[in-house]
Amino acid sequence: MNTKYLLTIPLLTLFLITAIITNAVSASQIGANQIVGSYKGSNWAGIVYSDYWSGILSGSYNPIISVFETIYLENLTIHYMQNPLNAPNNVGIWVALSPCPVTQTGSSNISNTLLQAGYGIIVYENNSVEIQWFVQGFNKNNFIINYSGFIPTGNFAELYVSLENLENGTALAQFYAFYNVNNQIVLGWQHAQYVSWPFSNQNAQFAYTILESPRRIALNAYGFPVLFYTEIPVLNGGLIKIGFIYQVTYYTISGPRYYQYIGPGSGSQSGTDIQADLFTLPI
DSSP: OOOOOSEEEETTHHHHTTSSOGGGSOGGGGTOSEEEEEEEOSSEEEEEEEEEEEOSSOEEEOOEEEEEEEEEOTTOEEEOOOOTTOOOEEEEEEEEEESSOHHHHOTTOTTSSEEEEEEEEEEOTTOOEEEEEEEEEEETTEEEEEEEEEOOOSOEEEEEEEEEEOSSSEEEEEEEEEEEETTEEEEEEEEEEEEEOSSTTOOOOEEEEEEEOOEEEEEOTTSOEEEEEOOOOEEEOOEEEEEEEEEEEEEETTEEEEEEEEESSOHHHHTSEEEEEEEEOOO
């Protein structure tokens, strides 16, 4: 379980910094050397990181080995938001790895090719809360991996999730839930989920940290099923700590040497550029 992070973001900042124009956010604010682009999606807000090596004549993206984050809930208050369907609120908080550049997935197909792991925080009308863990995979818009379950209820303090490409055709998602028990933070639940790496022999080159309003199907007043985006609950407080591990290859007379760094914010250490793409909400 990784404990070193280079960036801490208030929970709602992922919404706020990506709900405004790109040039109002500096790269240094999000631990990047450069903001490459901004994409307006339907129900996502967040950041996609990559690490880029520039040579004299060309350049390339470096492999990202894993991505991880901790969600701090102790100072987070959550309240139900009324909606026309009286459906539960839901906010998805997840990380992902992808071999494809964001510009290839496109703003209208943002779930095109990626493997994601995270939590869905579900809030009911009485303000009771359930938390669901999930691992989902998409390959060229085909929904190919889906695992999920609920974690034990309690006085939640922290949620941790990591996703690692083991580079043997397998990926590992790890989940840890910490609870406040008698003013002590204790590990109360954990789960490891192995899945196939769905992108053939391609390395991950992009790490996502996303907040999402998930899509759901419900019956309308006439009894017909409708697809809708769930209402996000009212959130106040909370923090997310973000990190990812990327690998840089240096070529020497004796052969290649491989070094791993923790990003974001570490481009000056590795001699490469941390790049970021922003996903914005359609407001």
